[in-house]
Amino acid sequence: MFSPKAKKNFMLAVVGYKPQDYRLEEVPIPKVGPEExxxxxxxxxxxxxDLKCYQGADRFWKGPPAPYVKxxxxxxxxxxxxxxxxxxxxSEKYNLKIGDKAISEQILPCWNCRFCLSGKYWMCETNNVYGFHGGIDDGGMAEYMKxxxxxxxxxxxxxxxxxxAVMIEPLSCAIHAVQRANIELGDIVVIAGAGAIGLCMLQVAKLKNPGKxxxxxxxxKRLKIAQELGADIVINVAEEDAVARxxxxxxxxxxxxxxxxxGYPQAVEQGLEMIRKLGTYVEFGVFGHEAKVDWSIIGDQKELNIRGSHLGPYCYPLAIEYLRKRLVKVDMIVTHTFPLREYKKAIKIASGGHDSIRVTLAPNENT
Ligand SMILES: [Zn+2]
Ligand SMILES: [Zn+2]
Structure with missing residues (x-):
């Protein structure tokens, strides 16, 4: 075991090895270098x-194109x-002092590839993001992170x-997706999936004053919260014919x-069916399985705009502002918080998703 002195430099962290093989371990507290x-x-x-990764979805552990998780x-x-x-x-670079609250964008740009060099850093070719690769981009399920x-x-x-504040990152993703949708006054906007990010998208889309x-x-339970947060119509796709409605x-x-x-493949097909001709489809979900659709709907039948959305570039300051002004409310979205030691229970409750929406860990409480 560690001597008390050595132990001072260690922290508790959740460490992922294989699908469903995550362990609570003592690992060194990160050291800082220049501008860190x-x-x-x-x-x-x-x-x-995180849940799809834990459960072992191929996309994370096998690819294509290559295993995402390291x-x-x-x-x-x-x-x-x-x-x-x-x-x-x-301190100078980020205007930060000891004791300040701080956040880092999920992507770690290389600043060398054509995307980074043209300001499109969120599509960085290197694609280092926190929380999936061991090493410099280790994530936040730990007492400390760099x-x-x-x-x-x-x-x-x-x-x-x-x-x-724990919702700044998801809200940034929601803002970017809504920006990609180019909502016009009076538009009828459908959002599929009332999870944490979907419920943020709903509130951000509301700021654009759509028709419905x-x-x-x-x-x-999620649809009820959507209603409270401003949805004009909510549809349970398991019980109703959503396309007809x-x-x-x-x-x-x-x-x-x-x-x-x-992130459900059926939601892609359903979307292509319920969208009007010349409409705009924004894809944000991350799929555990391949979504197969008839591409002739996109061209021949409807001439749709299909737009992807990834991460929340240039959106963090807006997300902070919206949360601060309560233009976006997250108290009904962050439903459970557990200490780090109970990460397995937290993952279980998050996976169930019946009573929970966003489950969080508080690594420095009761550990
Ligand atoms: Zn890059
Ligand atoms: Zn996320």
Whole structure:
């Protein structure tokens, strides 16, 4: 075992080895180099992608194109924490002081590829993101974590509570997806999937003043929350003919915009069916299995705009602002918080998804 002195430099972390083989271990507390920041993690959310990874989805462990996960790794990309160490130059570069609340964008840009060099850093060819690869991009399911050199970091207002600030990353993703949808005044907008990010998309889309906001899900509890957060119509796709109802609500044409945030392959097919001709389809969901659709709907039948959406580039300052002004509310979204030691229970509750929406871990509480 560690001597008390040596132990001082160690922390508890969840370490992923194989699907369903994650372990609570003592690992070294990260050290800071030039322009690097170490935070004490206050909260970290468990995202649908974390669950799919834990459950062993091929996309993460096999590919194509290649295995995404590089074990052993510390999961967690939806973190918020307090600055405890600043390397030389970090304070000036990020306007951060010890004790500040801080966040880092999920992607660690290389700043060398054509995407990074043209400002499209979120599509960085290297694609290092926190929480899936061991090493420099270890994530936040630990007592401490490092924001390495070259990352994009922000100070978060102190008055934003941790269980609100933990939603900055998911909300940034939601804002980017809504921006990709180019919603016009009066549009009929359908969002598929009332999970944490779908419910954020709903509130952000509302700021665009659409004609009707329609939320789809299979869980009544989530649909009720969607209604409370401003959905005009909610449809339980397990019980109702969602395509017929959306068409009925749009003089038979179909919705103008469809944002897919459920990650279920059926939601792709359903979206292509309920969207009007020349409509815009935004794909955000991460699928555990391949989605197969008839591509002639996209060209020959409807001439659709199909737009992908990935991460939340340039959206973190807006996300912080919306949360601060309560234009986006997350108190009904962050439903459970557990200490790090109970990560298995937390994953189980997050996977069930009946009573929970976003489950978070608080690595420095009761550990
Ligand atoms: Zn996420
Ligand atoms: Zn790059």
């Amino acid at each position: 920041v170490v935070i004490k993690v206050k909260q970290v959310g468990i995202c649908a992608s 074990p052993p790794f510390i999961p967690g990309h939806e973190f918020i924490g307090e600055v405890v160490k600043l390397g030389p130059g970090a 924001f390495p050199q070259g990352t994009i970091n922000y100070k978060v207002p102190r008055d934003l509570p941790d269980d609100v 906001l329609i939320m789809l899900d299979t869980k009544e 959306v068409k009925d609500s749009s003089d038979g044409y179909g919705c103008d915009i469809y944002i897919e945030a459920s």
